[in-house]
Amino acid sequence: MALVFDALLALAMLWLAWQGVHAQTLFQAVVSFMLFGLLIALAWVRLDATDIALAEAALGSGVTGALLFAALGQLPPEPIRARRRTRWHRRLLALAWGLVLLAPIALLLYGVLQLEGRGLGAEVNASLSQANIGSPVTAVLLNFRAIDTLLELVVMLSAVVVVWSLGATAPSPLPWLPAPSLPALTRLLFPVFLLTAGYLLWRGEHGPGGAFPAGAVLAAGFVLAILSGARAPAPDGHTGWRLLICLGPLAFAMVAGGVLLAGYVYFEYPPRVAGLLMIGIEIAAGISIGFMLTALFFAAERDHSSQV
Amino acid sequence: MPPLTSETLFTLTAVLLFGIGAHGLTQTRHALRRLLALNICISAIFLLLVASGKHGDTDPVPHAMVLTGIVVALSTTAVAISLIVRRNRHRRPPDGGLHW
Amino acid sequence: MNLFIDGASLMLLVLGLLFFLSGTIGLLRFPDVFTRLHALSKTDTLALGFISASLALQSGSLLLTLKLLLITLLVMVAGATSSSLIAGAAIARGVRPWQR
Numbered sequence: 146m147a148l149v150f151d152a153l154l155a156l157a158m159l160w161l162a163w164q165g166v167h168a169q170t171l172f173q174a175v176v177s178f179m180l181f182g183l184l185i186a187l188a189w190v191r192l193d194a195t196d197i198a199l200a201e202a203a204l205g206s207g208v209t210g211a212l213l214f215a216a217l218g219q220l221p222p223e224p225i226r227a228r229r230r231t232r233w234h235r236r237l238l239a240l241a242w243g244l245v246l247l248a249p250i251a252l253l254l255y256g257v258l259q260l261e262g263r264g265l266g267a268e269v270n271a272s273l274s275q276a277n278i279g280s281p282v283t284a285v286l287l288n289f290r291a292i293d294t295l296l297e298l299v300v301m302l303s304a305v306v307v308v309w310s311l312g313a314t315a316p317s318p319l320p321w322l323p324a325p326s327l328p329a330l331t332r333l334l335f336p337v338f339l340l341t342a343g344y345l346l347w348r349g350e351h352g353p354g355g356a357f358p359a360g361a362v363l364a365a366g367f368v369l370a371i372l373s374g375a376r377a378p379a380p381d382g383h384t385g386w387r388l389l390i391c392l393g394p395l396a397f398a399m400v401a402g403g404v405l406l407a408g409y410v411y412f413e414y415p416p417r418v419a420g421l422l423m424i425g426i427e428i429a430a431g432i433s434i435g436f437m438l439t440a441l442f443f444a445a446e447r448d449h450s451s452q453v
Numbered sequence: 454m455p456p457l458t459s460e461t462l463f464t465l466t467a468v469l470l471f472g473i474g475a476h477g478l479t480q481t482r483h484a485l486r487r488l489l490a491l492n493i494c495i496s497a498i499f500l501l502l503v504a505s506g507k508h509g510d511t512d513p514v515p516h517a518m519v520l521t522g523i524v525v526a527l528s529t530t531a532v533a534i535s536l537i538v539r540r541n542r543h544r545r546p547p548d549g550g551l552h553w
Numbered sequence: 554m555n556l557f558i559d560g561a562s563l564m565l566l567v568l569g570l571l572f573f574l575s576g577t578i579g580l581l582r583f584p585d586v587f588t589r590l591h592a593l594s595k596t597d598t599l600a601l602g603f604i605s606a607s608l609a610l611q612s613g614s615l616l617l618t619l620k621l622l623l624i625t626l627l628v629m630v631a632g633a634t635s636s637s638l639i640a641g642a643a644i645a646r647g648v649r650p651w652q653r
Contacts, residue, residue, distance in 0.1 A: 151459045155466040162470050166477030166490045178489050185496055188466075191459055193511045194503055200523050209492070209530055216485065216534045220541050223483050254468050257505045258461060264512035281513035282520070290517060297521045304528035308535040330634045337627070357524060441531040 151191055158184045171223050175213045182206025195353040196282045203361035208438055211368070215442060278420055279351030286355070287423045291412050295401065298394045298430060305390060305437050308444040327373040338366030346431050350420075356427045360434025367439040390440065393433030397426050463504035470497035484537045488530065495526045562610040569603030572596045585651035586643045594636040598629050
């Protein structure tokens with residue numbers, strides 16, 4: 146029964162992925178891609194990867210979708226090209242190429258399915274007590290492989306820097322507000338956004354959650370607030386923005402380096418305060434991620450005030 | 454032949470998804486479509502990593518790797534979108550490009 | 554008692570699915586953006602309520618029931634607002650309501 150559900154899910158994912166690339170208009174393609182993101186989040190749940198499901202729904206589908214929509218509003222419509230008729234021998238050639246490529250893919254798939262590793266799950270669970278934290282995924286992210294997470298924050302920071310240096314203006318509210326319901330909703334929901342972000346941060350210590358979903362929720366709240374008329378200073382060049390955006394990577398790097406003074410190795414947390422340090426890093430990272438995502442969105446959206 | 458379980462099914466799906474993405478990456482013209490195709494390839498790789506690495510109890514290491522990967526993919530996408538929009542800055546449509 | 558709860562939960566689930574189905578048919582068959590919104594927003598709100606109630610009966614815990622209630626309320630508020638925003642945007646872009 147569960148397998149039938151999985152098969153339907155897989156078919157829907159394949160169809161939406163195809164639509165996400167080949168749909169008739171760009172708008173349809175973007176919507177299909179966002180739906181694909183939601184379905185793949187469902188697939189993560191089916192694979193017992195709730196953390197990834199949360200991140201996929203919040204970042205992969207939500208934030209990416211918002212960025213794509215913001216871009217769509219600024220791109221010219223795609224030129225409609227008449228479908229050229231392909232010569233039959235070209236088609237034959239393409240088919241032959243496809244078959245040639247299919248063979249190694251099938252071989253690779255067979256090899257992957259034959260894999261008999263037992264993974265690192267047992268090792269992680271064995272050393273979980275040293276990390277002083279309940280969730281194994283958070284332990285891997287913030288302790289055992291903390292350098293990956295630090296560099297991931299730096300990658301995001303570099304993305305913000307690149308996007309800013311392409312030129313950004315102050316985030317502005319929607320040029321039209323067709324209904325008074327949006328500001329009212331924002332006023333009602335903004336505390337809920339903050340509460341949810343805090344809840345996800347706190348939950349990351351012992352279950353699925355953590356800084357990235359929390360940051361995405363925080364960013365959603367900020368974007369909604371600014372779109373419905375809250376004033377915000379221009380992100381680039383404003384010292385407050387810069388500080389908030391650097392807060393996460395800076396706190397992370399300072400903890401990683403600070404333990405050197407206490408006689409530990411780089412990134413080795415003293416066992417007594419390991420849990421506390423990780424909570425601190427997580428909070429700083431969550432705040433920074435929220436502001437970075439907001440900055441990315443408004444950089445992509447930058448021109449829309451001049452649109453009307 | 455391995456038994457047909459959810460993991461096998463999603464491994465197969467991941468391979469097919471990567472095929473769709475790679476096909477789209479080479480066979481479409483518009484930059485935004487190519488970006489979407491690239492994102493589908495990325496999702497397929499994540500799915501392959503977790504679905505094929507799952508034997509019995511869950512392994513947190515691939516999960517953490519995929520979480521990191523999602524964020525890196527998002528950053529890449531944001532930069533790519535920014536570049537695409539920048540290139541088309543002077544060819545902006547009057548109606549905002551949305552079609553009803 | 555258990556049988557009663559299971560039966561009630563199943564009935565609510567089927568009711569919810571029927572409402573989702575009718576909303577989807579409306580989305581596919583109605584002529585313009587306003588009538589489609591009309592079909593979707595109402596039926597989806599109702600269907601979500603039924604499905605949450607069904608799941609709450611199955612959850613057997615007060616905390617989960619409260620979480621489900623919160624989710625339902627949030628989706629209701631967000632659905633109503635986004636419907637009104639889509640309709641407003643359509644009007645602002647000059648889409649005229651469909652007339653027979």
